[in-house]
Amino acid sequence: MPPEVSSERALPRTGPADRETSLILAASRGDEAALREIYRTYREPVWRVIVSLVGDVPQAQDILQNVFFKAFRGLSGFRFRSALFTWMYRIACNECRNHLRRRGPATVPLETILGSRYEADSAVPGGGSSGPADTLRAAVRDLPFKLREVVVLKYREDLSYEEMSRVLGCPPGTVASRLNRALSELELRLRPRGEAR
Amino acid sequence: MTLSCFFARRRFVSYLEGRVPPGPAARLERHLGCCARCSDLFTRVKAGHEAGRAFGRLAPVPPGRFPAFDEVRGPDRRPRARLAAFAAPALVAAAAGIVVLFAVNGRHQAAGTGGAAIGPAEITPSGAFMRLAIRDFATDSRRQVVTEGYVQEVYYDEQEQTLHIKLGENAGETGPFVICEVRDARRLTIPETGSRVRVYGRARFDAQPGRGWHEVNPVMEIAVLNR
Numbered sequence: 242m243p244p245e246v247s248s249e250r251a252l253p254r255t256g257p258a259d260r261e262t263s264l265i266l267a268a269s270r271g272d273e274a275a276l277r278e279i280y281r282t283y284r285e286p287v288w289r290v291i292v293s294l295v296g297d298v299p300q301a302q303d304i305l306q307n308v309f310f311k312a313f314r315g316l317s318g319f320r321f322r323s324a325l326f327t328w329m330y331r332i333a334c335n336e337c338r339n340h341l342r343r344r345g346p347a348t349v350p351l352e353t354i355l356g357s358r359y360e361a362d363s364a365v366p367g368g369g370s371s372g373p374a375d376t377l378r379a380a381v382r383d384l385p386f387k388l389r390e391v392v393v394l395k396y397r398e399d400l401s402y403e404e405m406s407r408v409l410g411c412p413p414g415t416v417a418s419r420l421n422r423a424l425s426e427l428e429l430r431l432r433p434r435g436e437a438r
Numbered sequence: 439m440t441l442s443c444f445f446a447r448r449r450f451v452s453y454l455e456g457r458v459p460p461g462p463a464a465r466l467e468r469h470l471g472c473c474a475r476c477s478d479l480f481t482r483v484k485a486g487h488e489a490g491r492a493f494g495r496l497a498p499v500p501p502g503r504f505p506a507f508d509e510v511r512g513p514d515r516r517p518r519a520r521l522a523a524f525a526a527p528a529l530v531a532a533a534a535g536i537v538v539l540f541a542v543n544g545r546h547q548a549a550g551t552g553g554a555a556i557g558p559a560e561i562t563p564s565g566a567f568m569r570l571a572i573r574d575f576a577t578d579s580r581r582q583v584v585t586e587g588y589v590q591e592v593y594y595d596e597q598e599q600t601l602h603i604k605l606g607e608n609a610g611e612t613g614p615f616v617i618c619e620v621r622d623a624r625r626l627t628i629p630e631t632g633s634r635v636r637v638y639g640r641a642r643f644d645a646q647p648g649r650g651w652h653e654v655n656p657v658m659e660i661a662v663l664n665r
Contacts (some may be wrong), residue, residue: 323647328645
C-alpha cells in the first residue's frame with residue numbers, strides 16, 4: 242500500500258518579520274484579533290507535532306489547549322530571540338514531554354496508534370491488520386522521546402538543524418548526532434523480523 | 439571513534455540530502471571507504487532517512503475538531519462586555535487588596551520577624567491575591583496569587599538581569615517549583631535558602647528557550663514564615 246500523502250505540510254512561517262513582530266506585540270497586549278490569528282495560523286502545525294509525539298488524539302487535544310494557553314500567557318515575555326513558530330514548537334515539545342513524564346508509560350488505544358482511517362486499507366484478510374504506514378507510525382512512536390522529537394521535527398515539519406536546535410535548546414551538532422541515532426534506531430525497528438542486527 | 443568519524447557522522451543526513459559541498463562530500467566518501475564502522479552506520483542512517491521521509495509524507499492523524507479559540511485563550515481574558523460588568527467591583531477589590539498588602543507588609547516590618555499565619559482577611563473576598571499551591575500553577579490560570587514554599591536557591595539571572603528565587607514545595611530539590619522573579623531587590627527582604635516563605639505576585643509561564651517554567655513575576659511582596 243503506498244503511504245498516504247499529506248496535502249498540507251508546509252509550515253506557515255508568517256510573512257515578513259515585521260508583520261510577525263506587530264502581531265506578537267498586539268497579541269501580548271491582549272488584542273483578541275491578533276490572538277485569534279496566531280491560533281488560526283499555528284494550530285495545525287502544532288497539532289501535527291503533538292499528535293506525532295503523543296499518538297493519542299484526546300490527549301493531544303488537551304496538550305494543544307495547554308500549549309496555546311501557555312503561549313498566550315507567555316507572549317508578554319517573548320523576547321524576539323527566535324521566530325514565533327520555533328517558540329510555539331518548543332512549548333509543544335515541552336508540554337508533550339511533561340505530559341508523558343506525568344503519565345508514565347503510555348497506554349494508547351490500538352486504533353489510535355494505527356489510525357482508524359488506515360485500518361480498512363491495511364487489513365489483510367485472515368491475517369494481521371498492519372500495513373507499511375502503520376508499521377512506520379508504530380516504529381516512530383516506539384522511539385525514545387528525544388529521538389522521536391528530532392524525527393518529527395525533521396521529517397514531519399521539515400525544520401533545518403538551526404531551527405531544530407532552537408526548538409530543542411541544544412547546538413546543531415547535537416541535533417545532527419541525535420538524528421543519526423534516531424535514524425539508525427528507526428532502521429533497526431523496521432528491519433524484518435529474524436534479520437540479524 | 440576518531441575525529442574524522444565525528445565530523446563525517448555529523449554530515450550523514452546533509453550528505454543524503456545533497457547539501458554537502460563537493461570538497462567535504464569527497465572527504466566523507468573517502469572516509470566511508472576506509473572506515474567500516476562509519477560505513478555500517480551510514481547504511482543504517484540511509485535506510486532510516488528513507489523511512490523518515492516516508493513518515494513525513496504520511497497524513498497526520500486529524501484532530502476531529504480543534505478546540506474553540508475561547509477554550510485555549512484562558513478564562514482570565516474576558517470579552518469586553520463581560521469585563522465591563524466585572525470592572526467596578528474588581529477595581530474596588532483590587533484597591534482593598536493593595537491596602538491589605540501594605541498592612542501585611544507594615545506588620546511584618548514592625549514585627550521584624552514576619553512569619554505570622556495568613557488570616558482570612560489578608561486574602562480579600564474578591565480574590566485579589568488568590569492562594570495557589572506551587573503544584574497547581576500548571577493547571578490554574580489565576581493571575582494575582584500568593585503561594586508558599588521553601589527557598590531552594592537564590593541566584594542572579596544574567597539573561598533576565600533580575601534576582602531569582604527558586605521556590606519549591608519541599609525543602610529538598612525535588613518536587614514542583616516556581617521561579618520568583620524579583621525586579622527590584624532593594625524593596626524586598628531577600629530570604630535565605632531553606633527558609634519557608636510566602637510570596638505575592640503575578641503568576642506567569644516563562645516559555646523562553648531553556649526555561650519553560652512557571653513563575654511569580656514580578657514578586658510584589660515576600661513574607662518569611664520561618665528560617
